[in-house]
Amino acid sequence: GQQLNQSPQSMFIQEGEDVSMNCTSSSIFNTWLWYKQEPGEGPVLLIALYKAGELTSNGRLTAQFGITRKDSFLNISASIPSDVGIYFCAGPPLYNNNDMRFGAGTRLTVKP
Amino acid sequence: DTEVTQTPKHLVMGMTNKKSLKCEQHMGHRAMYWYKQKAKKPPELMFVYSYEKLSINESVPSRFSPECPNSSLLNLHLHALQPEDSALYLCASSQVRNNEQFFGPGTRLTVL
Numbered sequence: 001g002q003q004l005n006q007s008p009q010s011m012f013i014q015e016g017e018d019v020s021m022n023c024t025s026s027s028i029f030n031t032w033l034w035y036k037q038e039p040g041e042g043p044v045l046l047i048a049l050y051k052a053g054e055l056t057s058n059g060r061l062t063a064q065f066g067i068t069r070k071d072s073f074l075n076i077s078a079s080i081p082s083d084v085g086i087y088f089c090a091g092p093p094l095y096n097n098n099d100m101r102f103g104a105g106t107r108l109t110v111k112p
Numbered sequence: 113d114t115e116v117t118q119t120p121k122h123l124v125m126g127m128t129n130k131k132s133l134k135c136e137q138h139m140g141h142r143a144m145y146w147y148k149q150k151a152k153k154p155p156e157l158m159f160v161y162s163y164e165k166l167s168i169n170e171s172v173p174s175r176f177s178p179e180c181p182n183s184s185l186l187n188l189h190l191h192a193l194q195p196e197d198s199a200l201y202l203c204a205s206s207q208v209r210n211n212e213q214f215f216g217p218g219t220r221l222t223v224l
Contacts, residue, residue, distance in 0.1 A: 031211045033211060033212065033213075035215075040217070040218075041217055041218070042116075042202050042204075042215030042216050042217050042218050043155065043202075043215045044215070045212055045213070045214065048211070048212050088154055088155075091211070092211055096168070097209070097211065098143060098145075098160045098162060098167060098168060098208075098211075099157065099160070099168055100145070100157055100211065100213065101157075102154035102155055102156075103154060104153075104154055105153075105154055
């Protein structure tokens, strides 16, 4: 299936620091989605991106849809302890709008 | 109502049992999904229903049988499962032409 390469695999940061993670694909995506998952819960949608070059913010979170349509990044500014969780990028391949693929995830730990 | 509900929250079953997982949403979404998630891995798409019809089956073994009785409900019937089928099973829904999937909290399945 379509591979999404997400990095870094994990991050250990101090409260107040900024965080950046990214996702790349060998194929073009029409949509990039960023989800957060906490233990025992389902993923929660953070940001959806639909246009190449689009930059979208949701509070302290900012995500961008790469110009080539093969990558996306997510930034978290001024991290707080409740940012802890696993962040996934996701998206459907160009040929099938409902066939959602997920990156491997970035596990974020925030030290108070 | 912007919630996807799943029952049961936990399920333990033997390899000869038959059980069903249930998912419900009242957001008017006409696309519904089943995912399997193993520990420390991303969700893997199993099935997609679009307008109550199965549109994607990601080569899932026949011991998993999905059913979409109406636009609000999605079931996953389980029969003769194997221990390696133990995982978190997530349900999600979205509009058909929009990839913003809303996930339920999942059913934690253990097969003995």
